[in-house]
Amino acid sequence: MSWNDFAKHAKDAADWGAAYHTTLRDRPVRAQTAPGDTARQLDDTPPEDGCDLGAIMADFEKVVMPGITHWQHPRFFAYFSSNAAPASVLAEFLASIIAPQCMLWQTSPAATEMETRMMEWLCHGLGLPDIYQGVIQDSASSATLAAVLTMRERALNFRGNIEGLHGAPQLRIYCSDQVHSSIDRAIWVAGIGSDNLVKIRTTGDLRSMDPLDLETAIAEDKAAGRIPAGIIAATGATGMGACDDLEAVAAIAKEHDLYTHLDAAWAGSAMICPEFRALWTGADQFDSIVFNPHKWLGAQFDCAAHFLRDPDVLRQTLAIRPEYLKTHGTEDVTDYSEWSIPLGRRFRALKLWFLMRHYGMEGLRTRIRNHVKWSQALCERLRAEADFVIVTEPILSLWTFKAAGASDDQTQALVDAINDDGRIYLTQTLVDGQKVIRFTAGQFDCEERDFNTAFDTITELARAM
Numbered sequence: 001m002s003w004n005d006f007a008k009h010a011k012d013a014a015d016w017g018a019a020y021h022t023t024l025r026d027r028p029v030r031a032q033t034a035p036g037d038t039a040r041q042l043d044d045t046p047p048e049d050g051c052d053l054g055a056i057m058a059d060f061e062k063v064v065m066p067g068i069t070h071w072q073h074p075r076f077f078a079y080f081s082s083n084a085a086p087a088s089v090l091a092e093f094l095a096s097i098i099a100p101q102c103m104l105w106q107t108s109p110a111a112t113e114m115e116t117r118m119m120e121w122l123c124h125g126l127g128l129p130d131i132y133q134g135v136i137q138d139s140a141s142s143a144t145l146a147a148v149l150t151m152r153e154r155a156l157n158f159r160g161n162i163e164g165l166h167g168a169p170q171l172r173i174y175c176s177d178q179v180h181s182s183i184d185r186a187i188w189v190a191g192i193g194s195d196n197l198v199k200i201r202t203t204g205d206l207r208s209m210d211p212l213d214l215e216t217a218i219a220e221d222k223a224a225g226r227i228p229a230g231i232i233a234a235t236g237a238t239g240m241g242a243c244d245d246l247e248a249v250a251a252i253a254k255e256h257d258l259y260t261h262l263d264a265a266w267a268g269s270a271m272i273c274p275e276f277r278a279l280w281t282g283a284d285q286f287d288s289i290v291f292n293p294h295k296w297l298g299a300q301f302d303c304a305a306h307f308l309r310d311p312d313v314l315r316q317t318l319a320i321r322p323e324y325l326k327t328h329g330t331e332d333v334t335d336y337s338e339w340s341i342p343l344g345r346r347f348r349a350l351k352l353w354f355l356m357r358h359y360g361m362e363g364l365r366t367r368i369r370n371h372v373k374w375s376q377a378l379c380e381r382l383r384a385e386a387d388f389v390i391v392t393e394p395i396l397s398l399w400t401f402k403a404a405g406a407s408d409d410q411t412q413a414l415v416d417a418i419n420d421d422g423r424i425y426l427t428q429t430l431v432d433g434q435k436v437i438r439f440t441a442g443q444f445d446c447e448e449r450d451f452n453t454a455f456d457t458i459t460e461l462a463r464a465m
C-alpha cells in the first residue's frame with residue numbers, strides 16, 4: 001500500500017468509525033455469537049498472495065463485527081468502562097502513524113517531556129500534592145507489579161535482583177480481602193508467593209480493611225521472624241467499590257516503615273471532582289498510586305497513570321543500563337524505560353494531551369458527575385420497587401442489587417437473560433458469598449435515557465422469570 005492509498009483508506013475508516021458510533025445504540029451491547037463462530041470464518045493458513053483492502057474491509061464487517069462486544073456502547077454497564085473518547089482516538093491514530101519507541105528521552109524527547117507534563121497535569125487534576133512524579137504504564141497490573149517489586153527490593157536491601165529469593169527472608173505484603181486479582185498475580189510474579197499475601201478482613205459500609213487486624217497481622221509476622229514489606233490499599237475495588245481508610249493504613253505503614261501502594265484503577269478518575277475526594281483522604285501519604293485514565297477518564301486503552309513519591313526506589317529496582325541503551329552527554333533527562341518493566345514504550349502521553357485539552361477538566365468532570373448522579377438515581381428507582389433489593393450501596397457509580405428472594409442460580413439466570421436481551425450489559429459478583437448483580441456507569445457517551453432503558457430492561461426481564 002502506498003501512503004497515498006493509505007490516506008484514502010484512512011478517510012474511509014474514519015467515516016466508518018463515525019457511522020459506527022452514531023448508530024451504536026441500535027446494536028446489542030454484548031456479542032451474541034457462540035464460541036467458534038468467528039474462528040470458523042478465518043482461514044487455517046495465511047494467504048500467499050495479498051489482496052485489495054476493500055475485500056478485507058468487507059470481511060471485517062462480516063467476520064469480525066458480529067463477534068464484538070461494544071465497550072463504547074452507551075448502555076455498557078458491565079465490568080468498568082474502558083473509554084475511547086474521539087479526541088483520544090485521534091491522538092492514538094497519530095501516535096501509531098509516527099510509531100515512536102519512547103523508551104529513552106533521546107528516542108523521542110517530545111514523548112518523554114510530554115509524559116512528564118501530562119503526569120503533572122493529572123497530579124494537579126486529582127488534587128494530589130506536587131511532590132509526586134509520574135510515569136504512564138501500560139496497565140494498572142504493571143504498575144502494581146512494579147510497586148510489589150519495589151517493596152521486595154526495598155525490604156531485601158536491593159539484593160533480591162542479584163541473589164534471587166532462594167534463602168531470602170520470608171516477605172509479607174498486606175491488602176484487604178477486596179483487592180483486584182492483579183495484586184495476587186503481582187505477588188506470584190514477584191516470587192513472594194500467595195501464602196505471603198495477607199488479606200485483611202474488611203468492615204463497614206466502605207468495606208475497609210480493619211486497621212486493628214492489620215496491626216495484629218504485622219505484629220504476629222514480626223514476632224515470627226517474617227519481614228513485612230508493604231501494604232496495598234484500594235480506593236474503589238472492583239467487586240463492589242471497597243475503599244480502605246488510607247489515613248489509618250498510611251499511619252501503620254509509617255510506624256513499621258512499609259512501602260505503600262494504592263490501587264485506584266477505576267475510582268481514581270473520579271478524583272478530578274473535589275466532592276469525591278473524601279473517598280481517598282490520606283492518598284497523599286502513599287508512596288505509589290495507580291489509576292487508569294483508560295477506564296473512566298476517556299483515554300483510549302492503554303493508559304495507566306502511576307504516581308511515585310520517590311521514583312529512585314523504583315529505578316533502583318528496575319533500571320538496567322547496557323551500553324547500547326546509554327545516552328551520553330544528557331545526564332539530566334528522564335529515561336522512562338527505567339520506571340517500567342517493558343523496555344519498549346508507546347507514546348501514550350499524546351492521547352492525554354488531546355483529551356484534557358479538548359474536553360477541559362470541567363468537561364471531563366461533568367461527565368463523571370452525570371454518571372454518578374444517573375447511576376445513583378437508578379439505584380433509588382430500583383430500591384423503590386418491592387421486588388428488588390439493593391445489596392451494597394453506591395460507591396460513586398457502582399452498586400449491587402438482586403431480585404428479592406432470588407437464589408444464586410436465579411440471579412445468574414437474570415444476568416444471562418439481560419445480556420441475551422442485548423439492550424444493556426451487566427455482570428455479576430459475590431458479596432459475602434451471595435451472588436449479586438453489579439451496576440456501574442462510566443461510558444463516555446451515555447445519557448440519562450440509557451438509564452431509563454436499564455430500568456425497563458431489568459424490571460421487565462426479572463418479572464418475566
Ligand SMILES: *Cc1c(COP(=O)(O)O)cnc(C)c1O
Nearest residue numbers: 139140141180182237238265266
Ligand atoms: C481494572 C482494575 C485493575 C486492572 O487494570 P488493568 O489496567 O487492566 O491492569 C486493577 N485494579 C482495579 C481496582 C481495577 O478496577
